[in-house]
Amino acid sequence: MLYIVLFFLLFSLLLYVLLGGADFGAGIVELFSSKKSKRITRDTVYRVMGPVWEANHIWLIILIVIMWIAFPSYFNVIMIYLHVPFVLVLLGITMRGVAFIFRHYDAIVDKSQFFYNWMFRISSLVTPVFLGMSFGSLVGGRIILAQDFSGYSFPELFIWPWFNLFSFLVGLFYAALCAFLASTLLIGETKGEVRRMFSRKSAIFTTVLVLLGFILILYGYISEVKFIKDFINNPVSIGAVILSGILLFPLWRAIKKQNRVASRYLAGLQVVLVLFAALYAHFPYIIITTGKELSILEGLPPHSVIQNLAIMLLIGGAIILPGLFHLMKSFGMIKILETGKEEMGH
């Protein structure tokens, strides 16, 4: 039963990173576009992501709910020590969500669109950076687990653990991952000139992503971040990274050839490999503090709770996954051909 729960935990994490990530990425791609292509990106994103936009973000809620039910001690530490970056993440999610809906559902289209657009783009960049920073600080080894808070200053406990170069690099890496996912996804949703544009963007973000990943590992290694060192010394993890490196070549070709299906699956595979490599080396010790490493499997609730949750997840999954699949199918794939023509006309 515990394995079912763990499966759903990792599954929702993966889907949030992938789908939520592609969603954030769409805003980042728009941010880094020229004036003319901003407009095109905006319309394409609305068409492609609009119907599934809400659903993509519920994975985060599922993730949180599983955490607090099944891994309460672990969740407790995260919630206390990462309070500040999470407030920033939430602020970003709020701004982004409302900006998206305002810009598409405001009854009157006027100058206020300018604010909605910029709010959407900037929060699309900032939110994944803070999300990445939060994850970075979990494994960064700077969290101080204090019994008595009076011996420490506020920044020591609540700021420096996440506000540092390592976390920031993780944040940038995740943001680049998002942009890479979005642009690769969009290749498959467009045609002609626009498709070439996204293929170009995808190539650029792939390059940025690989560079950032390299810098991240190098910096982690030099500044002796335990997580990175263990990661490099773990043959399976490093194997996964090398594999993902090799798979960059077919991915690159697929992007250049604007191959819809292959580029998409290869991009997804990259994320799976990176996530796997990151988690494998340390699983189940995913919080690394100054003193000790905390295992996610410590302080589990009684069996009855895990069992109940597993059953709920199975039932929920059985209801939701087909519906979700149907939604994506109805709006994602089918419309590509018809809308490709429209865009050519613009």
Place this chain on the structure above:
Amino acid sequence: MENLEFARLQMAFTLGFHIIFACIGMVMPFFMVVSHKKWLNTRNPLYLELTKAWQKGVAIFFVTGAVSGTALSFELGMLWPEFMKHAGPIIGMPFSLEGAAFFVEAIALGFYLYGWNKLPERFHWFTGIIIGISGVASGILVVSANGWMNAPTGFDFIDGQFTNIDPVQAFLNPAWFTQALHMTIAAFVATSFAVAGVHAFQVYRNKRPELHKKAFKIAIIFGAVAAFLQPLSGDLSAKDIAKRQPVKLAAMEAHYETGRNVPLYIGGIVNEEQQTVSHKIEIPGALSFLAFGDFDAEVKGLRDFPEDEHPPVAIVHYAFQIMVGIGTLLMLAGILYFISLKYKSLFNRKWYWLIFVVLAPLGFIAVEAGWVVTEVGRQPWIIYGFMKTSEAVTPMPGMEFSFYMYVVVYLVLALTVTWLMRRQIKVLNNTKE
């Protein structure tokens, strides 16, 4: 003020914000599908126009509800880590089911919003129904978690540890049914009167009265029926509380002295220091009757409970008075609507429409007041009888900054949403018939 107070204020503020959007998210879809159905049946373009306008409203409110809800699901842990550490596993079941309900809702919303002219007509309409049903389901599920805080069951408490956890029993706690029933009806009352009020105002101003009368009618029928049921369900809740949370009942009624044949106070100014209530209207025996169905029943007063277990009496009492007052008023307004169905000339009176304009915000005020009764009335407990709020709060200092930030952000958001709604109506009114 202390960290704890700011955490409580922040929780209250963000929940109070979310509940407005949650209510609208639960109820608006029903209006939308009724109007949509009328369009399918009559092919009167006014209904199509109305459906599409309401659909935009649903989308805007849904997203605001969703982001504020996402913030809440973090906040429970960020503000009350000790609470979530122990309560999370116990009340996880409604929350995990709620996750499923959110998904269904979001999927259905995707189909509905983007499905015009793409999906078969009936199926498209049906996805609208699903939005409404799953919205109500998520509301009921969260309220079950709140019910557990008021009536904790499904575990044994041994040496300060929660053991032998039974998630199903915790989910179906004794407060669950009355609270969920009352809350669901409340969502219908509040949203219906608000929507009806907005459209009544347009009729009052004589802006496209034909369209707005149709909208008003759809909304007010839901509202009138719900407003009639509300006091009945409220009476159930009160009887329940009399048994389960006698301190809360005593605070609601500002009732200090234990006794039989206890009067009900209407209005009154509470003096918490001297434990007295002045300027009140007394109805003899009514409290005994309302709480236990017997004029001679004994009702425990606040003095029978240790002082450190008293909730803030004045706030709870006033909030309760506001809720019940509004409940009575809205029930009468519902009756007025049914009367006007018989005497149609009322629809031509300006004052008729003005009444509903004035009533528009009251439902939501009652919702907020009702939650104050429930939540403040539970103080100082976060888990009634087991854990105090002060034991649950985050050890992180500086909660005041987070509180002020939320206030500013949510106020700006609320203003923006209001402004957007005005623009929707403006566009609706300026369309040529």
